[in-house]
Amino acid sequence: MEKACIDINELINVFSNTQGSIYQSDKLNCFYIDFGGKFARYNCLSLQKLKKVVENIDVEALLLNTTKADFELVTFNGCEHIYLLSALEIVALKELLQGTFTMFKLNYMVNDCLNRLVY
Amino acid sequence: MKDLMRIKCLISQDIETLLNQQIKKEAHSSSLYLSMSSWCDQNGYDFSADYFAKQSEEERVHQLKLFKYVLDMGGNAISPEVSGIKTDFAGFREVFEDALEAEIAITQSFKNIASKCHKEQDFVTMEFLNWFLKEQREEEYKARRALELFEVIGEEGTGRWEIDKHVNKITYSEQ
Ligand SMILES: [Fe+2]
Ligand SMILES: [Fe+2]
Numbered sequence: 563m564e565k566a567c568i569d570i571n572e573l574i575n576v577f578s579n580t581q582g583s584i585y586q587s588d589k590l591n592c593f594y595i596d597f598g599g600k601f602a603r604y605n606c607l608s609l610q611k612l613k614k615v616v617e618n619i620d621v622e623a624l625l626l627n628t629t630k631a632d633f634e635l636v637t638f639n640g641c642e643h644i645y646l647l648s649a650l651e652i653v654a655l656k657e658l659l660q661g662t663f664t665m666f667k668l669n670y671m672v673n674d675c676l677n678r679l680v681y
Numbered sequence: 682m683k684d685l686m687r688i689k690c691l692i693s694q695d696i697e698t699l700l701n702q703q704i705k706k707e708a709h710s711s712s713l714y715l716s717m718s719s720w721c722d723q724n725g726y727d728f729s730a731d732y733f734a735k736q737s738e739e740e741r742v743h744q745l746k747l748f749k750y751v752l753d754m755g756g757n758a759i760s761p762e763v764s765g766i767k768t769d770f771a772g773f774r775e776v777f778e779d780a781l782e783a784e785i786a787i788t789q790s791f792k793n794i795a796s797k798c799h800k801e802q803d804f805v806t807m808e809f810l811n812w813f814l815k816e817q818r819e820e821e822y823k824a825r826r827a828l829e830l831f832e833v834i835g836e837e838g839t840g841r842w843e844i845d846k847h848v849n850k851i852t853y854s855e856q
Contacts, residue, residue, distance in 0.1 A: 586682060591683070591688075593685075606685055606686055606689040606690075610757070666684075666686050669682055673684045
């Protein structure tokens with residue numbers, strides 16, 4: 563199903579690490595996160611929100627807290643997806659999202675040079 | 682690849698975050714001035730109470746101006762939580778000292794955002810900020826002038842009564 567979606571919508575792989583991938587669909591103006599056994603669709607705003615939520619998780623505190631399991635629920639209001647992630651997975655998702663947004667920045671610069679600033 | 686983030690929003694995430702922090706600071710200023718107004722009223726400084734109530738309203742307008750800009754540019758404007766507002770002041774003079782301190786902090790904060798705009802070459806936001814930078818001239822001037830009344834008039838005798846009467850008359854003009 564995932565493979566089919568990638569083919570049909572001509573998804574562009576924005577960034578990947580060992581744990582997952584983030585794709586962009588130019589056709590549908592949205593993103594897909596392939597992570598934690600889930601293939602989930604996001605728009606611009608919800609992707610930014612997810613990044614903020616993940617970045618705000620204090621992984622160190624999670625590991626040091628002995629009264630609680632080292633798992634964290636990752637979601638936010640209005641998000642259709644919920645992730646139950648271990649500390650290691652949180653670090654991986656954080657990296658995945660940060661890598662993706664770095665690629666966005668790069669794409670922005672490339673777009674400026676190739677399209678917007680040429681005359 | 683389409684630049685989806687840029688299509689959605691004119692300002693960067695960093696600028697958006699800074700502007701949201703500023704929205705919170707303006708909300709904080711508004712609440713602080715209201716708190717000062719309350720203190721002045723309860724201690725018999727009627728004119729100062731009016732002065733601070735008006736300042737509070739102005740700060741609310743600043744907050745909304747920033748709020749609208751973030752939304753107009755396609756960003757996510759966040760309605761801020763405000764807490765920890767000082768409600769008790771050691772004396773009449775301390776109220777004005779705190780007011781000037783708060784305005785200085787706001788000026789510094791705007792300078793900080795402006796510096797980020799220059800770094801990112803976000804001249805659109807920079808142009809928007811110019812209004813606030815100019816406004817801070819007046820805000821600091823008025824706060825400083827008010828505090829100077831304590832030196833000029835002096836607090837002894839009917840001094841505080843006299844100071845209170847003059848606070849409302851402070852105006853700023855460029856010429
Ligand atoms: Fe202000
Ligand atoms: Fe102000």
